[in-house]
Amino acid sequence: MSHPSEGDLILLYYGEAGASAAVEAHLASCPACARAFEALRADLSSVTEDPIPARGEDYRETVWRALQPRLGASAGARPATRRAVRWWAPAALAASLVAAFLAGRHFPPRPSAAPIPEQARDRIFVVMVGEHLERSEMVLLEVANAEGNDPVDVRSAQESAENLVAANRLFRLSARRAGEPGVATVLDELERVLLEVAHGPSQLGPDERAQLRRRIESGDLLFKVRILESTMRSKEKQMAAVPGTAS
Amino acid sequence: MVQMAGSDDDTETLAQARAGDADAFRRLVERHSRDVFRLAYRMTRNEHDAEDVVQEAFLRAYRNLDRFEQRSNFASWIYRITANCAYDSLRARDRRQESAHPMTIADESDGPIPELPSEAPTPDRLVFGGEVRRRVALAMRRMSSLEKSAFTLRHFEGLSIEEIGRALDLDASAAKQSVFRAVRKVREALGRDPGLRPTT
Numbered sequence: 269m270s271h272p273s274e275g276d277l278i279l280l281y282y283g284e285a286g287a288s289a290a291v292e293a294h295l296a297s298c299p300a301c302a303r304a305f306e307a308l309r310a311d312l313s314s315v316t317e318d319p320i321p322a323r324g325e326d327y328r329e330t331v332w333r334a335l336q337p338r339l340g341a342s343a344g345a346r347p348a349t350r351r352a353v354r355w356w357a358p359a360a361l362a363a364s365l366v367a368a369f370l371a372g373r374h375f376p377p378r379p380s381a382a383p384i385p386e387q388a389r390d391r392i393f394v395v396m397v398g399e400h401l402e403r404s405e406m407v408l409l410e411v412a413n414a415e416g417n418d419p420v421d422v423r424s425a426q427e428s429a430e431n432l433v434a435a436n437r438l439f440r441l442s443a444r445r446a447g448e449p450g451v452a453t454v455l456d457e458l459e460r461v462l463l464e465v466a467h468g469p470s471q472l473g474p475d476e477r478a479q480l481r482r483r484i485e486s487g488d489l490l491f492k493v494r495i496l497e498s499t500m501r502s503k504e505k506q507m508a509a510v511p512g513t514a515s
Numbered sequence: 516m517v518q519m520a521g522s523d524d525d526t527e528t529l530a531q532a533r534a535g536d537a538d539a540f541r542r543l544v545e546r547h548s549r550d551v552f553r554l555a556y557r558m559t560r561n562e563h564d565a566e567d568v569v570q571e572a573f574l575r576a577y578r579n580l581d582r583f584e585q586r587s588n589f590a591s592w593i594y595r596i597t598a599n600c601a602y603d604s605l606r607a608r609d610r611r612q613e614s615a616h617p618m619t620i621a622d623e624s625d626g627p628i629p630e631l632p633s634e635a636p637t638p639d640r641l642v643f644g645g646e647v648r649r650r651v652a653l654a655m656r657r658m659s660s661l662e663k664s665a666f667t668l669r670h671f672e673g674l675s676i677e678e679i680g681r682a683l684d685l686d687a688s689a690a691k692q693s694v695f696r697a698v699r700k701v702r703e704a705l706g707r708d709p710g711l712r713p714t715t
Contacts, residue, residue: 314647328545
């Protein structure tokens with residue numbers, strides 16, 4: 269046979285069923301192709317896997333907590349989930365409000381079976397996003413601004429960050445679907461940092477805090493979060509001034 | 516096909532979930548979430564994106580429970596869904612980067628990748644100092660989303676070309692060519708010239 273192609277050698281290396289026995293026979297009689305195959309084998313053998321971030325035993329519950337509100341009302345009213353539902357209920361409500369609020373700016377209003385009047389619903393959404401941003405800002409400040417040379421225990425901030433991540437994801441996805449890339453981008457950046465906090469070490473030394481601080485400052489994240497929060501607060505005040513929207 | 520750890524319990528739990536038992540679906544999520552994350556991370560190489568893929572995969576599974584074929588197994592099914600979601604995530608990431616930096620995303624052609632900025636590799640440098648890892652990471656960044664997905668599934672996950680095609684909704688030929696292009700990029704990044712082949 270003619271010399272096998274690189275593709276033939278790749279299929280042979282991976283043990284694909286399509287790899288021809290003729291290729292193997294050829295390699296046995298052609299030193300040049302045998303060397304080419306050995307080079308390929310050496311290259312691909314050197315490609316090893318990076319470590320995959322560990323996920324603890326509680327990860328299963330974390331996934332479910334974030335997923336459950338998105339599955340609809342039929343998913344899960346069981347006692348074991350009560351703790352999760354307590355903090356998720358506002359987030360789930362907020363997510364639907366995010367979508368409705370943002371979509372309302374792009375599509376004509378249509379009849380809704382929602383029991384909450386539209387204006388009041390929008391105001392609740394604005395309040396919740398504002399509070400979410402405020403809490404996120406506090407977590408970031410708490411972790412990044414701790415002073416001293418000793419390691420700081422940030423377990424409390426981590427727990428807060430983990431809860432905020434789940435809520436943030438809902439806000440972000442809803443904003444993206446509703447065609448609000450600016451809002452989605454800020455929430456995306458925020459989420460990445462919250463994830464770092466949530467899944468990082470529970471004791472942060474001065475170097476780690478400085479690194480986190482640089483991470484926050486590099487994208488002006490706090491500034492963007494504050495601007496978005498301020499926008500929400502202004503909107504909240506405007507809405508409060510409109511009859512029928514005060515809660 | 517390498518797949519996630521399934522369980523005999525899945526069959527019964529899945530039947531309950533299909534009948535509308537949300538608690539049963541919860542058990543499936545809890546049973547498979549870590550494996551789903553592992554695959555999602557391998558494909559996206561980004562923790563944040565992997566978490567999104569985990570959510571999207573289970574959501575997609577939930578919405579399509581009625582389409583699940585009884586003769587399949589849930590682990591294989593959620594594996595394929597996850598691979599597909601991760602591929603979607605990579606494409607979305609490419610689109611975002613492309614709109615921000617139009618010249619930085621790899622196309623799906625066979626064109627050579629640019630020379631590495633560092634000096635030519637010696638075997639010692641490649642073996643030691645994480646140079647191989649750095650160069651492979653660079654090659655992965657230069658792959659298209661399709662090449663990256665196909666290569667990850669072939670090289671790290673051990674899927675056959677045919678299985679990759681099924682997972683990514685491609686025909687086998689497209690899957691195979693994607694793996695070839697990805698391997699070529701890896702070898703180029705390692706300083707090998709794959710074009711040096713004996714002539715007939």
